[in-house]
Amino acid sequence: MYHSSKKQTLVVEPLLNGNELGVLRALNFLVQQEQINDDLLVIGGDNFFDFSFASFIQYFQKHAGSVVALYQAPQTFRYDGNYGIGFVNASKRITDFEEKPKDQSSNLIGTCCYFFTKYDLKLLQTFIHETSARDIGTFIHWLCHKSDVYAYIFDTRWFDIGDMSSLKQAGTNVREMNKNLLRRMLAEEVFDLRWSSCLRNNQDMVNGYGPVLDHDPLEKTAFESAVEKFSPVGYQNDVKLASSIAQALLFLKRSSGKKQAIIVGKDIRAGTDFIIRSFIQTLLQDPDVTVLYVGEASTAYVSYCVNHLSKTHDIAFGVQLSGSHTAWYKIGVEPLYGSYDAFHIAGSPFDADDLQKLREQTAETEIDPSLTNKKAGAFQNMAEPMFEAYRSHVVALAEKLFGPSYDARGAELLMLLDTGNNVSRKFVEPIFDHFGVNYKIINKEYKYIPNRTNDPNHASVREMMQDRCNLINHTVLGVAFDTDADRSAFFNNVGDSIPGDVVGFLLAQTIAKKENGFYFQFESNNHLGVPIIHGTKKNIVCTVDAGLFIEALDDVAVKRVSIGKPFLYSEVSRLLKERDFDMIAHCDGPFISLLFYMVCVRLLKKGKTLKESIEDALPELRSYAVLRSDVDLSSFVNVSSKTHMETKRAILMRTLDAVAGSGMEKINFDFYTGIVQNKDLRIFLRCSGHENFIIRASVEGRDKDVVQETLGNVIRTLQESARVA
Incomplete structure (x- = not known):
């Protein structure tokens, strides 16, 4: 579907003595009816062209005469006597044009694509009075001997559709x-893309980073086979x-x-x-x-x-x-x-x-009634220790890296929270204030919007989408959270995502020039940001993984592995090294992502490139690791759906108690999440809100070997806790 802002006028061609006017006289009727006194572009509706019309128009503007598009036919072209033939000189001026000759004496085939000058268009009426010809090709033959007519020669695809x-x-x-x-x-x-896969099961995670499967670049001669070889x-x-x-x-x-x-x-x-x-x-x-x-x-x-x-x-x-x-x-x-x-x-x-x-498949849409029974704001009652813990980590990390005088003054943020509660606001506002950020939060309590609603006039839908569309045209950085209310997906990921997603984007705003603002929309079932690009190559935002970002800078030994999600380590690293990115988002993981944005904000103020500016922070990053695994415990437990959340909660708490080492602080945020941590290591567990037995385990720390070993221990402990449950 294509929507145009230009006025579109339909001119109905009359019949002459019960007969059609023919292309030539129909064109003249249009010119007279609409009183066209300007240059005119004429394109046949039964033609398909693969060349750029912008290029065609520019060619016309550079030449003092009308222009005809001529297809440079290959040797395999079968001429059947139904096409016009053009002849040109060295300057590409058309010296003659034959309308549908019996034999092909030139490889330049006439197409129904013309750009007539205002002067030549007036000659059309003169020609019609002098002849009974009905074909436009005959007019081109006559015109090229009266006026300068040039050929726009193309060799890309062209189809003349007649039946x-x-x-x-x-x-x-x-x-x-x-x-x-x-x-x-x-x-x-x-772009040269190598398909890669990360870990496929927990055992690979326990044994190490597991296989990262790289295939050769998808070359021209083996495109389908290379793709099918990896995943059909x-x-x-x-x-x-x-x-x-x-x-x-x-x-x-x-x-x-x-x-x-x-x-x-x-x-x-x-x-x-x-x-x-x-x-x-x-x-x-x-x-x-x-x-x-x-x-x-x-x-x-x-x-x-x-x-x-x-x-x-x-x-x-x-x-x-x-x-x-x-x-x-x-x-x-x-x-x-x-x-x-x-x-x-x-x-x-x-x-x-x-x-x-497709129409048959979509004729009936079944709506799962269970989806309409859940309520938004399931995480309304998150405990204050959660917010305080993250706020303190963000502030402490920034001050450690950049000193207590670090600030982000000049950064601007317009953030839309379509969540129906103040969880994010409670977390981010103190951080904004701490760093001196100029911010405005639109916090609206949209009425519940049932999943799969098909009513575009739903009041809450219209209100939320109006706010979202307004953000698109905002001149500064806009962050919107696209939530399906029944899933509360953002809050399921709040422990992992807030510092990087919100604060990180905010601090990065000092890099993005105001006239090249960005709009970010978060997917409803994933906290990876989806950037909408407004800018040039030097202001590109690229959704990548934190580990990739670090590797791209200086082969830093940092890994983040997510089961079942194909992060393209080798090729993304190569691409980022070769191309001049001023800013890269979204880096996942609260500490790493925040760190990168702060590095960008702080050091790009000094006029350094991103690669140069990151070097000061490399000592902090070289040994840092973030590993995560979604642990499926369904084979270890067998309880009713009425008790599955209580069972998962018990498994989570038992595991946290077991893995908490000496000197580690335990924080119970809410019914679904928990953390044990010290200054060097952080273990985060989160229950899925769905009726399955998946618990997400995330381990972050400054020693990748310790992180890897700890995650393996956490997975084994989760499995053992599930057995006794």
């Missing part, structure tokens, strides 16, 4: 063209989604009018997130483009964004039609880009069978 057969052939070729685009990018190292489903879908985004970007690059927005189904993983970022920075680098990520159940969100942003933005969709397609079809949107089976670009139809299959 259903050629329409289907064009669709097939376009989909293959999109695949080749991705292959070419990979082969030319526009997940990574193929990631690459397809990335290709869809690439096509959306290329399409918007050629459009004009309003600012541009790309709306993306966000059913993606960390690997895809980085690929999308690579595409954006490589293909676009445009400050007037907004990218929104929407969830598979966010029908109202999609609808609101379409309706709201279409007023100020041209919109294209890059969609992975798995899961998220329900939302799109329910608001009457047929996405133009991306599916599991085919790529689509603007103007090309879906395969009929594919489209019908």
Whole structure:
């Protein structure tokens, strides 16, 4: 779907004695009817062009005459007598043009793409009075002997669609063209991506860092096989989604009018997130483009964004039609880009069978009634020791690294908390005040929005989305938390995410120039930030892992391993080293992420590059490690769903008591979380709020060997505690 801000006028062609006017006289009728007295771009609707219209227009502006697009046909081109043939001189001025000759005497094929000057357009009426010709090619033959007409020669894809057969052939070729685009990018190292996987089970974690699986770069000749070799489903879908985004970007690059927005189904993983970022920075680098990520159940969100942003933005969709397609079809949107089976670009139809299959799959949407029974704000009663502990850690770390006089004056933040409670506010405000930050918090208690609501007119949905869209256009850093109220996902991760996500982004604002503001939207089921880029290459925000960031700077021996999430260690490190990033976000882990932002804020004020500025902090980082594991205890316990949370809580507390060494402080934050820590080591445990037996174990410390050994001990203790439960 493409929304344009320009006025669109439909001119109905009349019949002459019961017959159509023909292309030439229909064009003249349009000129006379609309009283066009200007240069005119004419494009045939039955043609598909792969060249940039921006380039075509620039070519016209550089030449003192009309311009005709001529396709430079390859030797394999089959001429059937249905095309015009052009002849040009050394300056690319058209010396002659033959309309549909019997034999092909030139490899320059006429296409229905013309840019007429104001002067030549007036000659059209003269030509019509002098001849009975109906074909526009005959007019070009006559015009090139009366006026200067130039050829815009292109050799990229072109399709002349005349019947259903050629329409289907064009669709097939376009989909293959999109695949080749991705292959070419990979082969030319526009981005060179090695697929990597982190640990796959807890035993690998216990035994060490486990295997990190690297594959050769996905080269042009082995694209599909390389992907299938690693993962026949997940990574193929990631690459397809990335290709869809690439096509959306290329399409918007050629459009004009309003600012541009790309709306993306966000059913993606960390690997895809980085690929999308690579595409954006490589293909676009445009400050007037907004990218929104929407969830598979966010029908109202999609609808609101379409309706709201279409007023100020041209919109294209890059969609992975798995899961998220329900939302799109329910608001009457047929996405133009991306599916599991085919790529689509603007103007090309879906395969009929594919489209019908998708519609059948989404005809009925079942809503799990259990999802509507949960309430927002499940973590309202978090104990004050949690906030105080984190606040003290943040302040102590900053003062240790930068001295007690460190401040972030000049940083600005507008933060929207769509949470219905004051948990985040209680945590962050004292830190903002401590560092002298100028901040404004919009803290609204939105009424409960049931998951999977399909009503875009829901009052709370409209209010929340209005606030979110307002943040998009804010000139300073905006941080919004995209919460599905029934999951309270942000608060599930509050122990891990607040210092880095909130304070880190805040302090980084002194790097981001005000005119290149950023908007961050947090995924509802993951606390990894999804940055929406407003800036150039030197102001790129890249979602990466803290360990990657450190390695990219100086091969620092810091690891963060997350089971089941593919962080691309080797290639991300290489890319970050080779490219000039001024700022990199989001670094996960409370201490590491905060540290990096503070380093950036403090040292970039001195005019150093990021790589130079980080060197002062390297001694603090070289041995630091963050390891995490989601430990599945379902095979060790067998209790009813009514008691599963109590059982998990008992397992968590028993484990904390067992692993707390001499001199370690134990902090019980709430029903779901707990920490034991000292100045060198921190063990964090958190229960999943869902009806499973997964407990997240996170260990941070300054000695990676100790961290690794401790995590293994924690996992074994959790398993033993589960057995006795």
